[in-house]
Amino acid sequence: MISRREVEHVARLARLHFDEEELARLQPELEQIIGYVEQLSELDLSGLETTSHAVAIKNALRPDEPWTGLTHEEAMANGPAVERGSFVVPRIG
């Protein structure tokens, strides 16, 4: 069961705002999704290690060598507001 409070909590964590109607619709939807995945718990998986990665590779490392990243202009090109070489963000908190 997904409670109304849980839906609101998850929405807040994701910084999503829903009105009453949307919240009412999301609750059964989320419940369905979770319920679908929950079928897995019907299986006995006790002997299996938790899968964290779908591909069986390990130690994909790179040497500690610098590369040329973006130029400052390129980096800032996507910033909606730029000041003193920095990205401007609205006041925090």
Place this chain on the structure above:
Amino acid sequence: MTTGAETWEAVIGLEIHVQLSTRTKMFCGCELSFGDPPNTHVCPICLGHPGVLPVTNEKAIEYATRIALALDCHIAPRTIFHRKNYFYPDLPKAYQISQYDLPLGLAGHLDVEMEDGSMFRVGITRVHMEEDAGKLVHAGGIAGRIAGADYSLVDFNRGGTPLVEIVTEPDITTPDQARAFLTQLRSLVQQLGVSDVNMEEGSLRCDANVSVRHPGEPFGTKTELKNMNSFRFLHRGLEAEIERQIDTIEFGGRVVQETIHFDPATGKVSSLRSKEEAHDYRYFPEPDLPPVELDAEYVDKVRASLPELPAARKERLVDQHGLTGKEAALLAANKSLGDYFETLAGATGDARTSVNWVLGDLSAYLNVSGHEVADCPVQPAALAELLALLKDGTLSGKMAKEVFEAMCETRKPAADIVAEKGLGQISDTSALEAIVARVVEANPGPAEEFRQGRDKVLGFFVGQIMKETKGQANPGLVNELLRKHLQKG
């Protein structure tokens, strides 16, 4: 700690972040920098652009392994990264790549020595790897403060810098212990050569989990104390927070689990009153980064490459050079000073005199001048020359100090300064004998007194001879010659 009728004990655990001094960031090849213009060391990966693939820096793994091993941690044979999800403007991906339930190192410890020579052990819960966030500058309002700022500026040069987080067990009970632990941890990490560990520049950061209780009782509610960016502030912040908690309880209140901010300007602590809900980071395995599996061979190789660590060096300095535990601890905690001592002791063959000078005059000079050992104007070979002049009697202890000061100022060799200043103690028996004879002859009264058994009069004669020789007579020799002459009558 006792306030009023009640006895309180603090319980402190520390979380330390160490910025690694690799050339490039944790998951991309952007160079690490400090003080460069904003957003000049960035790329699509550390800016969190969509569709990019982070790749782990192998040097960062090695450095983190060095730290974990130096703290006697167990190295996990398989370690993975997790995403720690939260929104903040300095975190472009809205998650930090960190580690969660499979960290690199577990269950280590560090033995810490207090100033009085007592030791205590701090358990290390875990050592894990993660990436640093960007840097925020708050504009408008009170300069630099987040509260009341109109807007903020984000610089991602620091974003993605490799960090190692070290979490201790709650084994620390006083601000003094916390400071001693952090000081020794800093020196350890410094000697590993994996970080600049500079608190002011933020390459070493420390948060504290603090609670208070009556001894023997279960743990109280803890708060997380943040923003202590120097050793002094760590100490003061802890003191203030412990006091605040005790006051709260003694006045009938309750400590609430929250984040407490230390303000260096006022020395006060205050609640951040964060609107955030209880931390809910929804950790999940980072699918873009395959697991890291370090085999025994790799771990052994890293272990073999570790330099002599402070604890081992301390022991060796005691055994090999006959230093006291305290002397050895001081030298072991400061690698360059320890190296200086060992080079000097090697050159002079006299560890006792060497350690006295290194911890005495040399340390005093370094403290006052603010020089690092590396740029000290008097390096071990030059000091060894001075100590040779002391040993062969050319200089008295007092003169040697004077020459040392001049050497620091002028960078000239000891012998040159002795010649220039006309220093050098008169140790020539025949030269001194003439003076002694003259002084004894000129003072028949006191000479008679001495012969009557008034030993004290000797001091008068020594004084006269020092005056005649401008303090350059070898005092031992003067004493010996005086007694001989006076007894002759």
